[in-house]
Amino acid sequence: MALVTREAIRVLDDRLTLAQVVTSLAHRQVAAVALLGDADADAVAEADARRLPLLQLPAGVPLYELEQRLSRHIAEQRAVLYSKGLELQRRLADLSTSGRGMPALLRCLAETTGRVVVLAAPDWRVVETASVGQSLPTELVAELLAHAGAKRPGPLVSTGAEVPIVRGEHGALAVLTAGLVVRSRTAGALALIGPRDEVADLDRVALARASVVCVMEMAKQDAVVEAEHRLRGDLVAELIEAVNGNEPQLLARAQHLGYDLQRPHVALVVNLEQLVSANSTDGGRTSSAPCPGDLLRLATRLMQAEQCEAPAALREDELVVFVALASPHDVQAALRLASALLADDRCGAQLAVGLGRSYPGVIGLGESYREAAQAAIIGRQLFGPGRLVTFQELGAHRLLYALRNQPELAAFHDETLGALLEYDRRNGTEFLRTLEAYFAHGANLKATADALYLHRNSLSYRLRRISEVTGYNLDDLEARFRLQLALKARPLLRAPAAGGPGLRG
Numbered sequence: 001m002a003l004v005t006r007e008a009i010r011v012l013d014d015r016l017t018l019a020q021v022v023t024s025l026a027h028r029q030v031a032a033v034a035l036l037g038d039a040d041a042d043a044v045a046e047a048d049a050r051r052l053p054l055l056q057l058p059a060g061v062p063l064y065e066l067e068q069r070l071s072r073h074i075a076e077q078r079a080v081l082y083s084k085g086l087e088l089q090r091r092l093a094d095l096s097t098s099g100r101g102m103p104a105l106l107r108c109l110a111e112t113t114g115r116v117v118v119l120a121a122p123d124w125r126v127v128e129t130a131s132v133g134q135s136l137p138t139e140l141v142a143e144l145l146a147h148a149g150a151k152r153p154g155p156l157v158s159t160g161a162e163v164p165i166v167r168g169e170h171g172a173l174a175v176l177t178a179g180l181v182v183r184s185r186t187a188g189a190l191a192l193i194g195p196r197d198e199v200a201d202l203d204r205v206a207l208a209r210a211s212v213v214c215v216m217e218m219a220k221q222d223a224v225v226e227a228e229h230r231l232r233g234d235l236v237a238e239l240i241e242a243v244n245g246n247e248p249q250l251l252a253r254a255q256h257l258g259y260d261l262q263r264p265h266v267a268l269v270v271n272l273e274q275l276v277s278a279n280s281t282d283g284g285r286t287s288s289a290p291c292p293g294d295l296l297r298l299a300t301r302l303m304q305a306e307q308c309e310a311p312a313a314l315r316e317d318e319l320v321v322f323v324a325l326a327s328p329h330d331v332q333a334a335l336r337l338a339s340a341l342l343a344d345d346r347c348g349a350q351l352a353v354g355l356g357r358s359y360p361g362v363i364g365l366g367e368s369y370r371e372a373a374q375a376a377i378i379g380r381q382l383f384g385p386g387r388l389v390t391f392q393e394l395g396a397h398r399l400l401y402a403l404r405n406q407p408e409l410a411a412f413h414d415e416t417l418g419a420l421l422e423y424d425r426r427n428g429t430e431f432l433r434t435l436e437a438y439f440a441h442g443a444n445l446k447a448t449a450d451a452l453y454l455h456r457n458s459l460s461y462r463l464r465r466i467s468e469v470t471g472y473n474l475d476d477l478e479a480r481f482r483l484q485l486a487l488k489a490r491p492l493l494r495a496p497a498a499g500g501p502g503l504r505g
Helices: 008-013 020-027 043-048 063-097 102-113 136-149 201-240 247-256 273-281 294-306 334-341 363-383 397-402 407-427 431-440 446-451 456-470 477-494
Strands: 002-005 031-034 053-058 116-120 126-130 165-170 173-182 185-195 265-271 312-315 318-324 352-355 385-390
Touching: 008 407, 020 031, 020 043, 020 477, 043 053, 043 116, 053 173, 063 102, 063 265, 063 477, 102 126, 102 201, 116 136, 116 397, 126 136, 136 173, 136 185, 165 201, 185 201, 201 247, 201 312, 201 318, 201 456, 265 334, 265 363, 273 294, 294 312, 294 318, 294 334, 318 334, 318 363, 334 352, 334 385, 352 363, 352 446, 363 385, 363 397, 363 477, 385 446, 397 477, 407 431, 407 477, 431 446, 431 456, 431 477, 446 456, 456 477
Parallel strands: 002 031, 031 053, 352 385
Antiparallel strands: 116 126, 116 185, 165 173, 173 185, 265 318, 265 352, 312 318
């Protein structure tokens, strides 16, 4: 509170008006202005516009004595707030240690403050709310949170000892927000919503104390989840390496973790090499770039939403999920999971997803995994990331992939396509691309010409020249098979990830 007299203003600058003083003090965020003397209309109007209390003191009030009393009152109020904050934190800590969970913490905070309490995700989506005696429409809460997220300066992370509380106002309501940071990871935000003119210091103190306990609760939940992930990861590793004889033990372990492996399952493998590489290139994960652990949590939530518990784990540069099926041939649950992961706007375009086939028994899960992992790797090399490839659709690429490191396959490719590649390089032609399009469209001249935006006569000329350069008659089935096989082998030989130095050109 600023204590002001007319005489003091004149001493500073006789041209200075009370309205200007009010404006300056409002910019410095004082709580109120107490004036010894009369307030003119301009000063009152400015104070009203700034929503700054302007108090007129009775004549003769000793300002020094008033200052002492105010200081003492403020110190007493701070002590009261500190005591109430500690008491709230103790109650919340008791709830957390007794295992009551986050909902109980939010309810306790709502009962103490009388405000609407909101737990928000890092992207400011509403996760959970609590209120006592009042409630707000879900749409309004979401709008207020979005407004708070847009107005909050900087990230939620703070390195200071004090919990940073940010106030935002939207219409007749005020929103206080505190960031929740768990082990250097932004886990979300805690918010209090109440009438703009009523949200005050006690709410700030309560929110700061509650945020500390909420972070502890989240850390505890993370530790439980990590322990479960380790157990599930061990189970997934054993399922992949399962051999005849240990099937009963694996069934019992899986049942203890809540999985019924007697149902048909199929392996879904997400290749994370490009995602990990992108994060490493950026010098580490940013707040907007997910890490593999985020992807595992997302896959787990998606399966829970499907009411389909699935053993899932991270293995080196891949995420493995064994998805339970309604029947051996109904893979819709796995396809929905793959689609949801690929649709993630933060990392979907960097993922390569492979789907294996369903086999009977626990031993068959390992074979399904190997198929899915192969489909993910080959699919990424053939089509790039950002799509799902099933093992069935790999066709001849499955055989070629097994031969990718054999010199015979590279020699076969060079003998079949080497002359055509050299001709394209010397003359700047696109005969190899023409040949690929020709086979991709089932040797149909019209479809190929349309795809390449060529006249049919121009395409016919190119095909004749291809036959002359390669020495293969495109009307001969054996020659066409040889050319198609070499074209299918080409991306596997060219890709560095396929092993070996790869082809050049």
